[in-house]
Amino acid sequence: EDLAADIGAGCEGPRALMERRVMAALARAAADPDLFTPAQRIPSPDCYARHVVYGDPAGRFTILSLVWMPGQFSPPHAHQTWCAYAVCDNTLTETEYAFDRATMKALPLRTVERRAGYCTFGEAGLDQIHRLGNAGVLPAVSLHVYGVESGRIGTHVNRKVDAA
Numbered sequence: 001e002d003l004a005a006d007i008g009a010g011c012e013g014p015r016a017l018m019e020r021r022v023m024a025a026l027a028r029a030a031a032d033p034d035l036f037t038p039a040q041r042i043p044s045p046d047c048y049a050r051h052v053v054y055g056d057p058a059g060r061f062t063i064l065s066l067v068w069m070p071g072q073f074s075p076p077h078a079h080q081t082w083c084a085y086a087v088c089d090n091t092l093t094e095t096e097y098a099f100d101r102a103t104m105k106a107l108p109l110r111t112v113e114r115r116a117g118y119c120t121f122g123e124a125g126l127d128q129i130h131r132l133g134n135a136g137v138l139p140a141v142s143l144h145v146y147g148v149e150s151g152r153i154g155t156h157v158n159r160k161v162d163a164a
Helices: 002-012 015-030
Strands: 049-055 062-068 077-079 083-089 091-100 105-115 119-122 125-133 140-146 158-160
Antiparallel strands (some): 049 062, 091 105
């Protein structure tokens, strides 16, 4: 409830402050070992699992837990909405890309480890393409917030991008 209230307050304020407010809310929440219920920590054997934690009644945002088993990765993608995430348990690996408009492909720039406590915020568009996943040996859990209502999570968040 506190996380949803903090993110809601960030959505109501000036856009210039939104990123700081949302990231501060995620940092506080990610440090809480009781943030997720046992059901929100259930993995999937086939692909990383997404569990809706909260859907804003006004449709401004949705909060999810993502559970990553070892070897599970997202495809390279950009976002169709603002988004933010924090790593809660263990470590995720993120590859960042630049978009090459000549070839319409994503070019890998760097791969970095994101440890528990790491938070980031991104705007919609092709300026922040990434691939996220678990290269470790233990399950990992992350907290994500997307600027869409919960019913549109499957269709209005990720924009897959071909990598070079």
